[in-house]
Amino acid sequence: MDQKGKKRYAVLVGCNYPNTKNELHGCVNDVLAMKEVLLRQFGFETGHVEVLTDEPGSSVKPTGANVKAALGRMVDKAEPGDVLFFHYSGHGTRIPSVKPGHPFRHDEAIVPCDFNLITDVDFRELVNRLPKGTSFTMVSDSCHSGGLIDKEKEQIGPSSTITTLTANADVTAKPKAIPFQTVLEHLSSQTGISTSDVGTHLLELFGGDAGLKFRLPAMDLMDLLETAAREKHDAGILLSGCQADETSADVVGGGGKAYGAFSNAIEMVLKENHGALTNKQLVVMVRDVLKKLGFQQHPCLYCSDQTADAAFLLQS
Template sequence: MENGNKRLAVLVGCNYPNTPHELNGCINNVLAMRDVLVKRYGFNHNHIELLTNAPGSLVMPTGANIKKALDQMLKKAEPGDVVFLQYSRHGTKIPSAKPGHPFRQDEAVVPCDFNLITELFGADASHKFNIHPHELDSSESLRTEEGILLSGCQANETSADMNPMMTGGKAYRAFSNAVQMVLKDHLGSLSNKEVMLLARKSLEAGDFAQHPCLYCSDENAYAPFLWQPQGSGL
């Protein structure tokens, strides 16, 4: 399925156990996605870096380890490769440190050591990872780039956990579970936009208040999710 190009992934799941911020489904999310990547999208196990704070985990999702894993993945990547990051965890907003923006807030991801990461890819990073919003009702003109991001909710919302009674006794994050169910029910190639819209429809049917968003160029909105070739569904 790789056709000479590598498929690389970093999967980060952080449940924050025994803290006031504890989540339940993040680790199950990334384990389920790892299976999807290998079985459906042709990823090699050796090209998937898994970081979770499950008991006995080999690599904990600390701020330093996440940055190291991403840096190593990007150093391996070459033109034509597929690079995938899943980050199932808490996010937050902090006052911007950039001059001239006194009221701006920057988004940050929250590793298991609560060492906030405000910038995964610096100013010198490849343009392919500088991503912009592609929303159905967006009127803002944005520069076209190559990065693609599916987010579980809008910036002013929070992403929910699934009730384990709804998922065979296992806890999952609602959006990640919706994406995996969409892929299970549609074995043919789906565009990034189709995955997002179908996941949003699934969440609405389950009475979840969050609204998933797709951030990318118009061109990539219609590109196959994870560049699955036509007719390669299992």
């Protein structure tokens, strides 16, 4: 608990997908490094920081159900004034929209280690449950992460120039993206069902643990999103590693250190600036760091006008 009585809670999730064709290398490192930043610089207590990784020997794997359960516990115990933080580092994907009236759009999702997708609607529902006066900051170091809290207002958004992922010659970079078709093929191999409807596979495999987007009837889904649009005290804050149509980089540096380009840039900026930075200042500075390092991904900020100019994690 900090000097003003706020309690600070965090859920940190790193998915490297070891020994699979989707393997990444820096995601676990990202969240372990962020844990140290939270403890050292932002007044979090060890007992209030939950870490889920898929590294060998991990007791609680970051499956879709486990990630949502951890987030749900954090939100349910929150009280007005508390500061909640979620950092995800891993693969992201885009899926055909199932929102009423948007048949040709794509929606964003993160890809837990068991491929039980967690979508923008799931994060919107979490934010809707927050008590007034509570903040929920989400850092998603994943591909297609722009817009991961549905209906959140864009503050810093898409660049006018869309570019592909490149980096400087000193590092090897891999995009943190799993194409939708790859997700579909993986799920189909598990269910044995011949359909291109991803929801059918997710419901077959995960039942009630599947995302809300796939479980809610169309009218209930519409009501959830309309409620979000009417909300005047929206506490959701999303810092995305890239735009919705871009990729984020998983990097192995010249010395063998593995990390996410976005997570690493955030940690660099926070280390160099011990005074409070606003959410908007942090994203602008992280964009500049990534540009100087040769990464052509554009972090974004989605939140209310008020929280855009609030200190990151309400640091005093």
